[in-house]
Amino acid sequence: MTDATPKLVDSHAHLDNSRFTEDLEEVILAAQTAGVRYILSIGCDLQSSITNVDLASRYEPLYAAVGFHPHDATQLDNSALEHLRQLVQRKKVVAVGEIGLDYYRNRAPHDIQQQAFRRQIQLAREVGKPVIIHDRDAHEDVLTILDEENASAVGGVLHCFSGDLAMAHKCLDMGFYLSFTGAITYPKNDEVRAMVRQLPLERILLETDCPYLAPQPYRGKRNEPAYLLHTAETLAEIKELKLADIARITSRNCFDLFGIGTCDTATTIAYQIRDSLYLNITNRCTNSCIFCAKFNDFVVKGHELKLDHEPDVEEVMTAIGDPTPYREIVFCGYGEPLLRLDLIKSVARRLKHHGCRIRINTDGQANLVHDRNILPELNGLVDAISVSLNAADATTYQNICRSRFGEQSFVAVKDFLRLAKEHIPEVTATMVTYPEIDVGACERLAEDLGVAFRIREYNEVG
């Protein structure tokens, strides 16, 4: 693995499966070469759980989960549960799974499956580890049991998620992650890809479920962790991101949920997404938008943006380093950048010496903040500005964006957009796809103002 190799995590593999007996070391090596840094190998019954715990102790990239699959629910007697209790507390055992309900194959009676599912969630809560959930044709009962057993207290993931968008939102609201396999690479799965496009990446995991469900280039063959790369590339296409972004975000998700690997929690002043470099210069804001993700946490696309102080010009320049490889430099972060107008002007002036393209993402209230028209000051320094419009009338704007300037802020945002055209070559009004916002009305308003218009998914940040 080189520095340029993505560092992915296969969050669901069955390396104890007999199809890996002959060449397990080669399979792990191939995964490492392909950029799959860690593999979580999942138990389905007592023997496979024991084997996976043993494998995790022998191979550094491997972690284990232990549990009884719904197919094997009849085996979960008191003695097996006690054995599981011992195993789950072993080193590198990070979850209880896979557990759940399978009403498709029906290899165990439903009441026995449900009882095993409940007992294993109770075990997970007892030891404080997340659950890995198998759900096949049993959506309603899975959600009911997760709720009744308060599985949200430990969290977990719905592996190989097979529900629709409504169910996905229920799971996300309960605090669960959703995991996707090579099935998202299959040509006929447009509907699944359309759903994934609408889900927040910060709650998505990638998995192979190997030896099953090989991605498209290997369909029908034995699947293995190295092939996760194809699923990750498809996710990058769906989300219009780079593979490196997908690797960073989904690996961070695995760290947050399972504690797998390591995580850089140092605050980021300059952070890359796709080919752009974003600058995080303040966490202060004139708005308090009801959809703002920073009220949950300050992680954006795998980058930690909670600042312990506001950086000065030299700190920002040091964080940028060589600015020339990037398509553009964007003042953004988790706050309103134009609160720091002087810093933006100084940094932009220096970046312009390198021929950089500069963009600002703003809430458009800078003229209220500074009590003057600041747009002439950005002349020649800023190439593009994206202004969050987010509503077509003042009342809706204030209900959603909750500006500290009250309802006058909406008029100020519209004026800002109008005036910006005189000083900045590209001006775009944006809106998030929040339920109360009328997209058509916003688009018409942007047209009236004579600026471009762009829609952002409300749970996609950065």
Ligand code: SF4
């Ligand atoms: S303007 Fe941006 S940073 Fe400020 S509260 Fe709204 S979404 Fe959050």
